[in-house]
Amino acid sequence: MRIIAICFFILASINVMAQERLKKVEFYGAAKTNILHQSYDVEGDTSNVTKANYGHSLIDLGILLRPSANTEVATELRIRNELGGFWGGAVSYGIRRLTLKGVVNDAIRYKIGDIDLEMTPYTLFNNGYQDVVNEATVFQMAREVIDYEYYFTDNAWRQQGIQSDFGFNLNNETFNSIDVNIFTVRNRVPDLNAALPERLFTGGQVALNTAYGPLTYHSANLHDLKNTVNDINLYYNSVNSLSASVQLPEAPDFTLDYEGGISKANYEDLLTKEQTTIKDYYWNLGLTYEPSDKLKLRVNAINTGPQFRSPAAQTIRLGYSSSSNIFPTIGNDLSIRKMGLLDYLYNDVMYNRTFDDNLDLYNPAFSNAMPYGLATPNRKGISLSLNDYTIENKFKISSDIHFISEIIGSGTSNLKSFFKAVVKANYQHKKWSVNAGLTHENTSREGQSIEAIDLSTMLIDFGLDYNVTDKIALLLGSKYHTANGNELVPVYDNYNNPLVFEPVSFNDNRQSLHSLGLMVQFSERSTLIASASTFSQVDVRDYSLNQFQILYRLNF
Amino acid sequence: MRNIIYILIAVVFLSCERSNPDFLGGSLNDQFGELLVLDSLKSSESDFNFLSSSPRFFEAQWSKNLNWQLDVVGTQSGATKTFTGFSSQIDFDNTSWNGSANDFPSFLTENCVATLFLADNVDTITMSTTITITDLKPLQENLILVADFEQGMPVNTIEFVQQGESMTFDIASGQAASGLSYYAMGGIVNWDYYLGSIKVPVETEEFSNVSPLLLYFNMAVIGGVAGEVPGNQFIKIYMREDDGERYSYELNPVDWDSWRLISVPYSDFVLESDAANNTKDPGTINQIEIMSLSCPSGPGTIVGGGSACPENMGLEVKTNIDFIAFSTNESYQP
Numbered sequence: 001m002r003i004i005a006i007c008f009f010i011l012a013s014i015n016v017m018a019q020e021r022l023k024k025v026e027f028y029g030a031a032k033t034n035i036l037h038q039s040y041d042v043e044g045d046t047s048n049v050t051k052a053n054y055g056h057s058l059i060d061l062g063i064l065l066r067p068s069a070n071t072e073v074a075t076e077l078r079i080r081n082e083l084g085g086f087w088g089g090a091v092s093y094g095i096r097r098l099t100l101k102g103v104v105n106d107a108i109r110y111k112i113g114d115i116d117l118e119m120t121p122y123t124l125f126n127n128g129y130q131d132v133v134n135e136a137t138v139f140q141m142a143r144e145v146i147d148y149e150y151y152f153t154d155n156a157w158r159q160q161g162i163q164s165d166f167g168f169n170l171n172n173e174t175f176n177s178i179d180v181n182i183f184t185v186r187n188r189v190p191d192l193n194a195a196l197p198e199r200l201f202t203g204g205q206v207a208l209n210t211a212y213g214p215l216t217y218h219s220a221n222l223h224d225l226k227n228t229v230n231d232i233n234l235y236y237n238s239v240n241s242l243s244a245s246v247q248l249p250e251a252p253d254f255t256l257d258y259e260g261g262i263s264k265a266n267y268e269d270l271l272t273k274e275q276t277t278i279k280d281y282y283w284n285l286g287l288t289y290e291p292s293d294k295l296k297l298r299v300n301a302i303n304t305g306p307q308f309r310s311p312a313a314q315t316i317r318l319g320y321s322s323s324s325n326i327f328p329t330i331g332n333d334l335s336i337r338k339m340g341l342l343d344y345l346y347n348d349v350m351y352n353r354t355f356d357d358n359l360d361l362y363n364p365a366f367s368n369a370m371p372y373g374l375a376t377p378n379r380k381g382i383s384l385s386l387n388d389y390t391i392e393n394k395f396k397i398s399s400d401i402h403f404i405s406e407i408i409g410s411g412t413s414n415l416k417s418f419f420k421a422v423v424k425a426n427y428q429h430k431k432w433s434v435n436a437g438l439t440h441e442n443t444s445r446e447g448q449s450i451e452a453i454d455l456s457t458m459l460i461d462f463g464l465d466y467n468v469t470d471k472i473a474l475l476l477g478s479k480y481h482t483a484n485g486n487e488l489v490p491v492y493d494n495y496n497n498p499l500v501f502e503p504v505s506f507n508d509n510r511q512s513l514h515s516l517g518l519m520v521q522f523s524e525r526s527t528l529i530a531s532a533s534t535f536s537q538v539d540v541r542d543y544s545l546n547q548f549q550i551l552y553r554l555n556f
Numbered sequence: 557m558r559n560i561i562y563i564l565i566a567v568v569f570l571s572c573e574r575s576n577p578d579f580l581g582g583s584l585n586d587q588f589g590e591l592l593v594l595d596s597l598k599s600s601e602s603d604f605n606f607l608s609s610s611p612r613f614f615e616a617q618w619s620k621n622l623n624w625q626l627d628v629v630g631t632q633s634g635a636t637k638t639f640t641g642f643s644s645q646i647d648f649d650n651t652s653w654n655g656s657a658n659d660f661p662s663f664l665t666e667n668c669v670a671t672l673f674l675a676d677n678v679d680t681i682t683m684s685t686t687i688t689i690t691d692l693k694p695l696q697e698n699l700i701l702v703a704d705f706e707q708g709m710p711v712n713t714i715e716f717v718q719q720g721e722s723m724t725f726d727i728a729s730g731q732a733a734s735g736l737s738y739y740a741m742g743g744i745v746n747w748d749y750y751l752g753s754i755k756v757p758v759e760t761e762e763f764s765n766v767s768p769l770l771l772y773f774n775m776a777v778i779g780g781v782a783g784e785v786p787g788n789q790f791i792k793i794y795m796r797e798d799d800g801e802r803y804s805y806e807l808n809p810v811d812w813d814s815w816r817l818i819s820v821p822y823s824d825f826v827l828e829s830d831a832a833n834n835t836k837d838p839g840t841i842n843q844i845e846i847m848s849l850s851c852p853s854g855p856g857t858i859v860g861g862g863s864a865c866p867e868n869m870g871l872e873v874k875t876n877i878d879f880i881a882f883s884t885n886e887s888y889q890p
Contacts, residue, residue, distance in 0.1 A: 411584035450588040498581025
C-alpha cells in the first residue's frame with residue numbers, strides 16, 4: 001500500500017511538472033490484473049495436487065522524455081505483485097524498457113537501448129505461434145498478455161543495442177533513393193562458468209528504391225565476441241541476401257518478387273584449432289496478382305537448402321515441447337504432463353528471447369511442414385495464397401496451400417512430402433461476429449516400414465462474439481487440435497546436421513479448449529474479462545483442466 | 557533496370573551449387589533396420605601362410621552399418637588379433653591380416669578361431685570360422701633380435717642371482733610371449749631390492765645413423781596375479797655403450813599378469829653413469845642388462861638403505877621376460 005502511495009505521489013508530482021512543459025514529458029502506461037484458477041482432473045490420480053490459484057497485478061509506467069527537439073527517451077517502470085504476495089513480500093520492481101532515440105542533423109535517426117528488429121523471413125524474423133490460425137477474441141485477449149510480456153510485436157524480436165537508419169535522395173527518375181538501416185545488438189551475455197562468450201547480432205539493410213520497385217540487400221550476422229571469456233569455441237553465422245520487387249509493365253496487376261541469399265556458419269574450436277564451415281543458399285520467387293483491393297492471389301516457389309542456417313529467423317518463439325510448473329506431473333507415477341493448448345495460452349511455458357545456434361526442438365503435431373517458417377532448412381515447393389478476399393464487407397476469407405518436399409532425404413534417399421492448407425474466415429453481422437480458421441498438415445514418405453511416414457494434424461480455431469451492448473460482449477472461443485500418425489524427428493548434432501531420428505507417434509491424439517467469457521469495456525482504455533474454460537487432452541495419458549480467469553486491463 | 561534485376565536473379569540461380577549426399581544424417585536402415593546376415597563369415601583361405609605375399613583376410617556381409625568386432629584367437633598360444641570397424645561388411649579393406657597379434661603373446665603355427673560379433677540395439681549375432689597358421693609372419697625389417705630364449709641363453713650372457721628363497725632365474729617353457737620359451741626372473745630376497753639380472757651382449761653397429769628417437773627397445777614382460785606377487789616389483793634396464801656410459805629405464809611397477817609388449821625409444825633412457833660424451837649413440841650399445849627388483853619385506857637392515865615393505869612378506873617376485881629386440885622407426889609388432 002505504501003509503495004502504491006509513493007508511486008501515486010511521484011506520478012502526481014511529475015504530472016504537475018509535465019503540465020508545465022507538456023511537450024517535454026509525457027506519461028503513458030498499463031495496469032493489469034490477471035487471476036487464474038485452474039483445477040486438474042485425472043481419474044484415480046491421488047498423488048498430484050488438483051487445484052492451483054495464481055496470477056499477478058502489475059503497473060507499467062511509461063515516461064517519455066524529450067530533452068531536445070531531436071531526442072527522446074522512453075522508459076517503462078514496472079511494479080509487479082504476485083497473487084498472494086501479501087505486504088509486499090512478492091513485489092518486484094524493474095525497468096521494462098529503456099530506449100533513447102533521436103535524429104542527428106535531421107538526417108540520421110538512431111535508437112539506443114531496447115529495440116524491436118525485423119527484416120525478412122530468412123534473415124531476421126520472429127515466426128508466429130504454431131497453435132493459432134484465426135483465434136477467438138477471448139483467446140486473443142490472453143495472447144496479447146503473452147505478447148506484451150515477452151515483447152512480441154508482429155514478427156519482430158526485442159533486442160538490446162543500437163540501431164540507426166538514414167537515406168539519400170538520388171534525384172534520379174529511375175533510381176529514386178537509398179535507405180540504409182543498420183544495427184548491432186547484444187544477443188547473449190557471457191557465461192564465464194560455461195565458457196560461453198558474449199554474442200552480438202549485427203546487420204542491416206540497404207534498399208535502392210527504383211521506379212520499378214525496391215532492390216534490397218540484407219545482412220544478418222550472429223557472432224561471438226572473442227576474449228569475453230576464456231574462449232573454447234567461437235561461433236559465427238552470416239546470412240546475406242538480395243530481394244527485389246518488380247511490377248510487370250506489360251501486366252500492371254502482376255508483381256514479381258524475389259529473395260535469395262547465402263548462409264555461412266563457422267564453428268571454430270580453439271583447443272583443436274579446427275574450423276568447420278557450413279554454407280548453403282535459399283531462394284524465394286513469387287508472383288502476385290492483385291487486380292483490385294478485394295482480391296490478391298499469389299503463387300510462390302521456395303527452395304531453402306538443407307544446410308541453410310539463420311538463427312535469427314529459425315528460432316522458434318514458443319517451445320511446444322517445453323513444460324509448465326502448473327501441474328507439472330500426471331498420474332500416480334508422477335510422469336511429466338504433456339503440455340497443451342491451455343498451457344500455451346495461460347501457463348509458464350518456455351519462450352525464446354535470444355537466438356539459438358542450434359535448431360530448436362519442435363513439435364511435429366503443431367508444425368511439421370515448416371516448423372521454422374520460411375527459413376526451415378531442406379524444403380522446396382510451391383504455395384498458392386488468397387489474401388483477405390472480401391464479400392459485401394461482411395465476409396472475409398484468406399487461404400494458403402503449400403505443396404512442399406524435402407530437397408535431400410533424412411536418413412534415407414526417399415523424400416518427405418508435406419501438404420499444408422490454411423483457411424481463415426471472418427464474418428460480421430450486426431451484433432454478431434464469427435471468426436474461424438483451420439490448418440491441416442499432412443506429412444508422408446513412401447518406403448519400407450522403417451522409413452514410411454504418415455502424419456496428419458489439424459488445428460481448428462472458432463470464435464463467436466455477441467455484443468450485448470456497446471460495452472458488454474459475450475465471447476465464445478474454441479480450439480481443437482488433432483494429430484494422428486508417425487514421424488521421425490531429427491536430433492541434431494552441434495552443427496545442426498541430423499544425427500539420429502527420434503520416432504514419435506500420435507494415436508489419434510486430440511486436445512480441445514473451450515472458453516466462454518464476458519467482456520465489459522468500462523471505457524476505451526479499460527476492459528474486464530471473466531472467462532471459464534475447459535481443456536481436455538486425449539493422449540498417452542488423458543487429462544482435463546478447468547480454468548476460471550479474471551483479466552483486467554487498463555491503458556492510460 | 558528491370559533487366560538488371562532479371563539478370564541478377566538469374567545469376568543468383570545459376571551461381572549456386574549444393575553438394576548432394578544421398579541423404580542427411582545417419583541412415584534409418586542403420587538405426588531401425590533389422591540385422592540380417594547376408595554372407596556368413598569366411599576366410600580368404602583356410603591356411604594362412606604369412607610368408608607368402610597373397611592377401612589373407614576375412615569376409616562377411618550383413619544388412620546394416622554397425623560397430624563390429626572380429627577376434628582371431630590362437631588355440632595354443634592364446635594370442636589375439638582384433639579388428640574393429642563401422643560398416644556393413646568385412647573384406648580385404650578392413651580385415652587384411654599380416655599375422656601380428658594385438659600384443660604378446662604372438663601367434664604360433666597353430667589353429668585359430670575367428671569370431672565376428674555384430675550387435676545393434678535389438679539383436680546380437682556371433683559367427684565363427686577356423687583357420688590354420690602354417691607359417692608365421694617374418695620379422696620386421698631392421699629388427700635385431702637380442703634374445704628369444706628358444707635356443708637357450710644368448711652367447712656370453714651373464715646371469716646374477718641373489719641369495720634368497722625360491723630364486724628362479726632360468727629359461728622356462730610353455731605359455732611364452734613368443735615361441736615356446738621365455739626367461740623367468742623371480743624369487744624372494746627380503747634384504748635387498750635387487751633379486752638378480754642378466755647381462756646380454758649386443759652389437760648395434762647398424763644403428764649408428766639411427767636417431768635415439770627412432771630406436772626402440774622392445775621386450776615382452778609379464779608379472780603375476782595381484783596379491784600373489786609384490787605390488788611394487790619392477791624391472792630396470794641398463795644400456796651400456798662403448799664409452800662407458802650407462803643409460804637406464806625403469807619399468808615400475810610390473811603389476812600385470814599377462815604378456816605385454818614394452819617398447820621404449822632409446823631417447824627415453826636416462827644417463828645414470830658418469831658422462832663420457834653425454835650423447836646417446838645407438839650404434840655403440842654393447843650390453844643390455846635386465847634387472848629384477850622389488851622392495852624387500854625385511855626384517856633387518858635393507859641393503860642400500862630405505863625402509864622395508866612388510867606387506868611383501870612371503871610374496872614371490874615374478875618378472876618374466878621374453879623376446880628382447882631392437883626395432884627402428886616403430887615399435888615391434890608381436
